[in-house]
Amino acid sequence: MSILKDKVVVVGAGLMGTGIAHGFAHAGFTTVLVDSQAAATAKALAAVARILDDGVRLGKVEALAAEAAKARLSAQSDLGHAAEGAALLVETVTENLAVKQAVLSAAAPRMQAGALIATNTSALSVTEIATSVPQPERVVGMHFFNPVHKMKLVELVRGLATSDEAVARARAYSDALGKTSIVVNEAPGLTxxxxxxxxxxxxxxxxxxxxxxxxxxxxxxxxxxxxxxxxxxxxxxxxxxxxxxxxxxxxxxxxxxxxxxxxxxxxxxxxxxxxxxxxxxxxxxxxxxxxxxxxxxxxxx
Ligand SMILES: NC(=O)c1ccc[n+]([C@@H]2O[C@H](COP(=O)([O-])OP(=O)(O)OC[C@H]3O[C@@H](n4cnc5c(N)ncnc54)[C@H](O)[C@@H]3O)[C@@H](O)[C@H]2O)c1
Structure with missing residues (x-):
């Protein structure tokens, strides 16, 4: 079955969450954007619409494709509800270990069995973030770059417990977004x-x-x-x-x-x-x- 059928949840609707949610919705995934601040998700949805409309104006995106992407993206304030049945969660909340761990431990039990959990942390330890869920082998770093819709690279970060399968799945998602991915063993500053x-x-x-x-x-x-x-x-x-x-x-x-x-x-x-x-x-x-x-x-x- 195509991974495009997967439900993707992006948690954190700030600078990076906006770009990551745009990427998934544009690539064809049903995408739910979650933030603890309602104002943040409203701002993010407007920003995604602007990126898509600019794409249409510049002749880079078909008008129908832009509208379809907007329709695939929704916002939620209830993390547990949003995570229900999701195959992938990308955590991109504030760079704080306790905040990230709380998001993962609340969302993981509500997701599909074996779902993949990705963190966009720039500097924190994926290994440490992963201790917040019962199956740390399915936690991987997916480090995107700003602005996400322009920057091609995703650093896939392997924590101590991350499985080969999790890295391969993260790479498949990254490919589906049209990104180039590299694999990095968790280390300060990555590459x-x-x-x-x-x-x-x-x-x-x-x-x-x-x-x-x-x-x-x-x-x-x-x-x-x-x-x-x-x-x-x-x-x-x-x-x-x-x-x-x-x-x-x-x-x-x-x-x-x-x-x-x-x-x-x-x-x-x-x-x-x-x-x-x-x-x-x-x-x-x-x-x-x-x-x-x-x-x-x-x-x-
Ligand atoms: N800014 C960059 O250039 C960049 C690049 C790569 C990676 N990152 C990483 O991406 C992550 C996000 O960075 P950003 O620049 O988008 O930050 P940001 O401050 O713009 O956005 C963070 C969002 O997380 C939300 N949030 C905080 N706690 C939450 C919770 N418990 N549940 C739901 N939402 C919550 C905040 O309301 C905010 O909207 C960080 O880990 C950062 O290190 C940032």
Missing amino acids: TSRMSAMAGNEAMCMLQEGVATAEDIDTALRMGFNHPMGPLELGDLTGWDTRLSVLRYLHAMLGEKFRPCPLIIKMVAAGRLGRKTGAGVYRYDEKGQRIPGSGLKASAL
Whole structure:
């Protein structure tokens, strides 16, 4: 039987839940979006409709397909009721172990026997999250990227108890969404956050040492390696406070090579967090446009 017949429940209707619910509904799954805040699900349904309507306007989605996707997606506030008979649950609530475990333990008994449970956690342990259900072998990480409808990758994360079958099923769902999946054994920062933290940290150390200007370091990775963004502009987008907390975690877990560059600590202390505060490595005008030539100068550090 086609997996498209499976009922999918997405728990957490925030930034990521919105994109994940859109993905499943658009791919053909009957999808129920659950959030403890009614306002969040209302906002998410409107955002999904907007993504689909934009797709139609741009000629990327057929009008009928967009309407069918909207009809396949519904919202619920009662998790137990929503989980009834579901074959897949994707948990994407707030990044907090206790909150995630409470969601899983409430939903698991109401789902189909042997249903798959996926967590979209960025940094928590899948192994630890899975201890909240009687069959931890059916819990797997499905780490999506923002914005979900544009980003192709899903990191499938294997916790200590995750079965091969659970990984294979998660891969089949990911394929059905048109995503490319990779399998990662649970580890701090998985592959993506670990690599990105390392590159961003090294770029900041080079800036601090005066090896090259901020603009030239970013140009090096964009033009030399075809990266869509340089590591310093990416850090400005992510926020250096977020970057610093990831680096501190990786430093604690993986050792010296992740020691945060002092310049990042200095910038966070100064409130130069990136685009969100109007200044990071670069400065931004009131419209959020980068001011040319505004990169931090080594002489000013
Ligand atoms: N933001 C990103 O770029 C990104 C990328 C990959 C993974 N993640 C992970 O995805 C998860 C969600 O992140 P987000 O950015 O969408 O967060 P968010 O704050 O936008 O959304 C979280 C939602 O969960 C809801 N929620 C909290 N407790 C709940 C409960 N008990 N039951 C039902 N709903 C509940 C909140 O009301 C909120 O709407 C986190 O684990 C995060 O680490 C985030």
